[in-house]
Amino acid sequence: MASYYAIALLSMLAFSILVATALDDKELKATLYIKQSFAQDQRPGGTDTVIINWPIKDGPGDAANTIGHAEGLTTNANPAKPFWVTIMDMVFEDGSLAGSSLEVMGLHSYKNINLGQGQWSVMGGTGELTMARGIINYNITQEDSASRTFELCIYVYYTPLDAILALGDVGRKP
Template sequence: MAPHSYSIAPVQSELNMTLYNKEVYGGRGTNGVTTLVNRGPIGTTWVFSWPVTDGPAGADANVVGHLQGTGVQVATYPDYMWHYSLGLVFGQGSRFNGSTLQIQGTSKINGEWSIVGGTGELAMAKGTVRRTEVSYTGNIRISELNIHVLYTPM
């Protein structure tokens, strides 16, 4: 009888990190556009590519990736709510260069999204992203992203 070969699945890893994103709604450096403006109370849609840094905005913060995706307004009462479909694409200068986290969920500006998948080193990711507004000045919003993820390194 021939021996059977098998492999043992890798163990999951846990990662907690804090990153920051910068949203520019108009003027120089705009990084999101409205693609559909609904005349009703919901349905406005926008597409964006927000830079993600390893520290708050400033000269010493390094861009480690981009949050790229869409947002659709799904409610106005009792609060403005948006449904997001996002990819956090890690780039050069990041420990996870070339990997992604797939993120989605319905939330307010200060809310939580689900991590529903990942690629590269972050394969089979699941977890949460808590987004908290740090500042909103003029047409620029800076948000803190507290990321907690379990993944299976490949």
């Protein structure tokens, strides 16, 4: 009989921790831009693979501020299809998200395929964006032989770092 009480107590404790963390979730909705310069911000990493370090901007024009970089890899896994698999960390170095990052993965294509639109998954984050999850809808707004501009509409839920640190204090002696 005591084991039933223990199971019930542990279940209630687990549920209360889940509810407490869910209530602490925050939402990030932002529009940012990535400027992909083919000759400047990326280098070959092998056949059909490119190492990227694309600037993240707070606006679409040349006067926009660089607030971070999208760093990672993009590879054309199937040369018969012009889709690139991209795995990157969006590392924020300036602005309100400075010191945070988003871990992003997904496909992108050339502007003439799917009208230059697509979606990437957000599978994690660091700093203020800890435990981020969500999506990034993108639209290629400019493309020529030298560069491409992505407009990113970011929709992310995350648990602020303070909320996670507070959970770490549970069960500690003062």
